[in-house]
Each structure stands twice: as structure tokens, then as C-alpha cells.
Amino acid sequence: MSGAPQDVTVIDTLMWGHEGMTAAFLVEAERPALVDTGSRTSFETVRSALEARGLGPDDLEWIVLTHIHLDHCGASGDLAAAFPRARVVVHRRGARHLADPGRLVAGSAAVYGEGFHRYGDLLAIEESRIDVAEDGHRVDLGGGRHLTTIEAPGHARHQNAYLDSQSGALFGGDALGMEFHGGELFPALPPPDVDVEAGLSSARAIADARPTAIGVGHFGWVRDPEAAPERAQDIWRAVGEAGRSGWRSGSDVASVTEAFEGVLPSSALLSARGLELILELGWLDHTYAGLAAWAEADAGE
Ligand SMILES: [Zn+2]
Secondary structure, eight states, rough: OOOOOOTTEEEEOGGGOOOTTSSEEEEEEESEEEEEEOOOGGGGHHHHHHHHOOOOOOOEEEEEOOOHHHHHTHHHHHHHHHTTOOEEOOOHHHHHHSSSSSHHHHHHHHGGGGGGTOOOOOOOOOGGGEEOOOOTTTTEEEEEEEEEEEESSSTTTTTTEEETTTTEEEEEEETTTTTTTOOOOOOOSSSOOOHHHHHHHHHHHHHHOOEEEEETTTEOOOOOOTHHHHHHHHHHHHHHHHHHHHHHSSSSSHHHHHHHHHHHHHHHHHHHHHHHHHHHHTTTHHHHHHHHHHHHHHHOO
């Protein structure tokens, strides 16, 4: 928790009723910003949390999205409707999907399978309320404070991180992986667009920003913000090697899984509760499949 800013509240979106799984962050600046929203099924939870912090319908200025996976952005449409002044900030590759979510929702349903209904879909957001955040884009929090965009692909092509100019805290989404329920930093590599080289350079860019605190979607502030970006680079290198060697040995998900578990054993890096949760959510299988898809494409290049 060292360095976690006083005026940023971690909101537990209680995804699927689980505590400590998916976070949103309320930056209580002059112009308040919510970073990530949780899934659509978390809308009421997040709305009530904002209300409990004293934010009325006209008080939220920004909904800032790290990326457009539904566990991070799914409630953004309903929140935009509930907070009509708020503008929505997103990576350029995410903007059109927020305005017209059909393809995003269909793609997510394909990845999540039968668990999809527990995320819910996404209410469309008027295009005129969406701001595209390129690398270096600043979100004005008032009083000279801003969030600076660091483009951070790797986990997804539409991933950004945001650095708070006042506190030095960084909101990383899933760019560095997850750290939750007492476990170690662990990669999140869902299909369809894992990019190991991009992930590595994103982790480097985040390290260069020297954040004083790092908030991750799953879940909250990382224990050691100084070490995490370096550790994330090691992890990206390890998954890259595991993906390549697994694919060389068997050209299938099972071989990539074996190679991954050889270098990043999930049962050692995650806590018992953390492992139980990502198995229930299907995220560990997604990570094996996402890495295998990257390795297959990489082998074909
Ligand atoms: Zn994600």
C-alpha cells in the first residue's frame, strides 16, 4: 500500500459477487474521474459506491477506461447515462466499440462462453461523449492536475495506462498483469490479441514513468510499485519463451500450457483463493489459449 494516494478510492465492483476480484478507482480530484467501471452486472454496485462518496449525477466529470474488456468497461454505458456530464476516455481502438458495442459483445461472448451472462453486455455511448486518448493525451482533473495516457498494448491492442500527475500513481488496467488475494504478480493473456513484444515495451514505458503506486484491475494497489514494472518485464519475457518453446514442442494449447506452468506455476504464484477464483472465472484457460494463439501467429511469421 505504500504510496497509495489518499484521494483515490478503490471501489470493489464485486464481480459475480466476489470480493477483491475487479476494481474501479475513483480519483476525487477537482474534476472527479472514475478509472474503469467493472462489468455491466456491477453497475448498481459502482453507482452506489460513487453516491456513498458524495457524487451526485452532475458530479462525475470523467469515465476513464484502461481498455475495453467487459470486466473493465461493461458498466461504462450505464454510468454515462447516470452521470450525464461525464465524458468517456478510451484508446483509439476502443472508441468505436463503445459507440456501437455489437461486435465487442459478440467477440466477448465467444471468449467467455457460458459464463458470459455473468458479465453482461454494454450499453452504447453517444459518440459525442467519447474522447480518444493517444499516448501522451492528458485528462484534465482541474487545478493543474491531470492523468497522462501511456499507451500500453500487449494484454490487448486497446490498452492504455494513466499516470496521475499529482500523486504519481499509475492506473495500469491489465497491462502489467494481476496481483490479488495475496498472490504474486501474474500474467493475464486472454485471446484474441496478446502481443508479447508490445507487452514488454509497455512494461518498460511504465517503468520509465516511475509510478509511486500502481493500481491494477485485479485487484487494487500492488504491494511493491517500484519492483512491479521490472517484474512484469521478466514475466513478459518468460511467457514469450514459454509460448515459443511450447508451440515448437507440440503446436497446441496443451504444450503451451505445460511450458507456461513450467516457468510460471499458477499454484505457486497465486494464493489458494486467487487460483480458485481464476479457475472459476475461466481466466487461467483464457491465458493459456491467448498465449498459444500468440505463439502460433509468431511461429508463422
Ligand atoms: Zn483485460
